[in-house]
Amino acid sequence: MTGYEAYKYFQTSVGYVWHAPDSQIYPELRRMEADGLLESKETPMGKKGKRKTYYITDAGREDFRRWVNEPAEYVRERDPVHLRAAYFEWAEPDNIRQHLLTHIEYHESRISQWQDLVVEIVNRSNPTLIQRLESYPEDQWQKIIDYKIFAYEGMIARSRAEVAWAQKGLDTLHGLADSMEHMDGDFSPGVRT
Amino acid sequence: MTGYEAYKYFQTSVGYVWHAPDSQIYPELRRMEADGLLESKETPMGKKGKRKTYYITDAGREDFRRWVNEPAEYVRERDPVHLRAAYFEWAEPDNIRQHLLTHIEYHESRISQWQDLVVEIVNRSNPTLIQRLESYPEDQWQKIIDYKIFAYEGMIARSRAEVAWAQKGLDTLHGLADSMEHMDGDFSPGVRT
DNA sequence: CCCAACATGTAAGGGGTTACATGATTTT
DNA sequence: AAAATCATGTAACCCCTTACATGTTGGG
Numbered sequence: 001m002t003g004y005e006a007y008k009y010f011q012t013s014v015g016y017v018w019h020a021p022d023s024q025i026y027p028e029l030r031r032m033e034a035d036g037l038l039e040s041k042e043t044p045m046g047k048k049g050k051r052k053t054y055y056i057t058d059a060g061r062e063d064f065r066r067w068v069n070e071p072a073e074y075v076r077e078r079d080p081v082h083l084r085a086a087y088f089e090w091a092e093p094d095n096i097r098q099h100l101l102t103h104i105e106y107h108e109s110r111i112s113q114w115q116d117l118v119v120e121i122v123n124r125s126n127p128t129l130i131q132r133l134e135s136y137p138e139d140q141w142q143k144i145i146d147y148k149i150f151a152y153e154g155m156i157a158r159s160r161a162e163v164a165w166a167q168k169g170l171d172t173l174h175g176l177a178d179s180m181e182h183m184d185g186d187f188s189p190g191v192r193t
Numbered sequence: 194m195t196g197y198e199a200y201k202y203f204q205t206s207v208g209y210v211w212h213a214p215d216s217q218i219y220p221e222l223r224r225m226e227a228d229g230l231l232e233s234k235e236t237p238m239g240k241k242g243k244r245k246t247y248y249i250t251d252a253g254r255e256d257f258r259r260w261v262n263e264p265a266e267y268v269r270e271r272d273p274v275h276l277r278a279a280y281f282e283w284a285e286p287d288n289i290r291q292h293l294l295t296h297i298e299y300h301e302s303r304i305s306q307w308q309d310l311v312v313e314i315v316n317r318s319n320p321t322l323i324q325r326l327e328s329y330p331e332d333q334w335q336k337i338i339d340y341k342i343f344a345y346e347g348m349i350a351r352s353r354a355e356v357a358w359a360q361k362g363l364d365t366l367h368g369l370a371d372s373m374e375h376m377d378g379d380f381s382p383g384v385r386t
Numbered sequence: 387c388c389c390a391a392c393a394t395g396t397a398a399g400g401g402g403t404t405a406c407a408t409g410a411t412t413t414t
Numbered sequence: 415a416a417a418a419t420c421a422t423g424t425a426a427c428c429c430c431t432t433a434c435a436t437g438t439t440g441g442g
Contacts, residue, residue, distance in 0.1 A: 004421050017276045019269035024402065026422060049410045051421065068283040072274055072292060074299050076212035080265055083210045086344035089337045090261040099265060106267050144282045150365060151279035154358040161354040165347040172343060197393050217430065219395060242438045244393065
């Protein structure tokens with residue numbers, strides 16, 4: 001891949017598993033080349049343009065294999081959405097509804113993106129997958145495909161949980177609105193923390 | 194709260210929604226005080242010790258309310274667990290199993306933490322909640338409690354989805370192990386990217 | 387008396403974001 | 415000819431992490 005291809009790749013649905021901006025990709029590729037994990041080949045394009053294609057080295061492969069096998073670190077999270085939800089009594093009902101609708105929209109869009117990707121993988125029509133399978137004996141293709149699908153279905157399941165949660169929130173909100181529709185005035189919280 | 198109380202608080206289960214290390218908390222509290230969002234009161238403890246308790250100001254409350262109401266930004270994620278899972282064909286089956294078991298363990302521990310918290314909130318035995326309810330008229334308590342439970346049940350639902358996913362992975366792994374147990378040799382991937 | 391918990395910091399550095407910058411090539 | 419896309423970068427900055435650092439208080 002070239003830096004630009006990596007940049008474009010992170011802008012597709014895989015960008016929701018891992019992403020990086022161009023300003024990080026180019027220096028990082030150079031760093032990885034300096035570390036011997038990558039090699040590069042410059043090819044001219046047109047009269048003056050040139051593009052640098054990177055190839056993984058044996059050392060790079062070994063390092064990647066090391067990473068895949070090593071235990072994952074579970075770092076403390078920061079979850080703005082659920083943090084906000086824990087303080088929804090501070091928000092206007094209309095804004096709460098908007099938060100939840102946005103959440104549903106976001107995750108439904110992601111679900112359909114992941115589903116499209118899964119279909120491409122099952123069909124073996126995904127270009128990245130096709131390229132990757134070429135370096136493996138055919139009897140291992142199904143295993144590789146199964147792992148990709150497994151990973152992406154995990155993302156789908158998570159987003160489905162988020163949608164169901166936000167939907168429940170909307171229902172709760174309607175319940176509250178019903179029980180309050182005869183009421184009036186400022187429901188904002190009081191003074192102390 | 195004092196800085197130390199905030200630090201301790203972030204070490205409990207709420208630390209999985211938002212966390213901060215002490216080295217970030219103390220400067221941040223000072224910054225917030227400088228910005229007029231907080232006020233502080235120093236109280237001596239013992240002969241020489243002292244502790245600084247922070248109180249939110251009207252400006253701080255307004256800023257918080259602004260934050261709760263403003264739309265959330267959905268930033269691109271980085272998900273090491275699912276990223277790794279997408280490349281499990283590079284890992285030893287034993288390590289894959291270990292990854293998945295760790296994942297299940299992690300999320301089951303979180304589920305039980307959140308469930309404990311939900312019980313405390315339903316019971317109204319959670320100290321932080323009790324303190325917070327005091328500043329509201331009693332007829333709004335149920336609404337506040339409902340929002341907290343809603344937020345935390347979202348975390349539970351998400352972790353349940355993660356556990357179910359990892360469990361499915363273990364099942365797939367057993368299936369693979371069965372279909373391969375008569376086989377032998379190096380199943381490592383080949384040379385190209 | 388010692389150790390755990392209380393309490394509050396500083397300093398260096400890394401990783402990442404945002405903004406800025408430039409030029410070539412291809413498409414409309 | 416203009417706009418979009420390809421292609422590659424630099425610079426400043428901020429947030430955050432890791433590590434270091436110090437002293438107090440209360441309980442066993």
